[in-house]
Amino acid sequence: MATTTATPTALPADWRDFLALTKPRVMTLVVFTGLCGMLAAPVPIHPILGFTAILCIALGAGAAGALNQWYESDIDGMMKRTAGRPLPAGRMDRQSALHFGVGLSVFSVVLMYFAINLAATIILAVSILFYVFIYTIWLKRRTPQNIVIGGAAGAFPPMIGWAAATGDVTLLPVLLFALIFLWTPPHFWALALFVKIDYANAGVPMLPVVAGERNTRTQIGLYTLPMVAAAIAPWPLGLAGTIYGVSALLLNAIFLVLVAAVTFRNSSPGDKMLPEKRLFKYSIFYLFLMFGALVADRWFA
Structure with missing residues (x-):
């Protein structure tokens, strides 16, 4: 009698899993430094535009976090500290995480461009691409200097906040x-x-x-x-x-x-x-x- 082995499938994800993909604790620091960069700028920014710029920074950081977890779901499952994340825990499939991360990235950059200015948009886009491609995909598994070079990705928010207010750096x-x-x-x-x-x-x-x-x-x-x-x-x-x-x-x-x-x-x-x-x-x-x-x-x- 033939037997079949069922392939485990991801459980339906809810909003808390998508929130977890954005790495909220990391995002808090990113948003705060971005806000401080904006508030320290010599040029005031309209509160609505300021809120929009910070929202874009938060969404961009969340998108980078989601794409990081999409790419690293295998090693996250091997580490006690990260095994409970949505992907290694089986609460979400990788395709959903990828679509969520890409969509959030595009939305944050497009909104920054149309609502704020080109300088802030370019720095935001560079920060997302740097974190995903340079740190996560290229450096993380190849060199012990991963966190040194990759740390640049987390250093961009105050520059983004400043540029959102002033249009320059x-x-x-x-x-x-x-x-x-x-x-x-x-x-x-x-x-x-x-x-x-x-x-x-x-x-x-x-x-x-x-x-x-x-x-x-x-x-x-x-x-x-x-x-x-x-x-x-x-x-x-x-x-x-x-x-x-x-x-x-x-x-x-x-x-x-x-x-x-x-x-x-x-x-x-x-x-x-x-x-x-x-x-x-x-x-x-x-x-x-x-x-x-x-x-x-x-x-x-």
């Missing part, structure tokens, strides 16, 4: 781009240190997996130094005032202390990686507070 948004770009390696490698087994099991060449913990700790320290320089630079350059300057000095001093605790320590089997976890958590608040200080300096100084 000057030195300050470039420094904000540099801040996020240089912040990404210490932020992400701190995470990678305590989830490296996940990456190793999935075959993703994150730095702790291919170069070891000692090298990763050293790289965290090395990338933090130019990050601090980029963070403080707007103050002595006259691009930001005292509120930002004092906040930057304090926040970066704390960052350096936490980085030193990670860089100059040796872990052992069974280590709970508490310094790494503290650095990772603080690094998120650090970026929120740095950009918040920039807006406070612009509006209340």
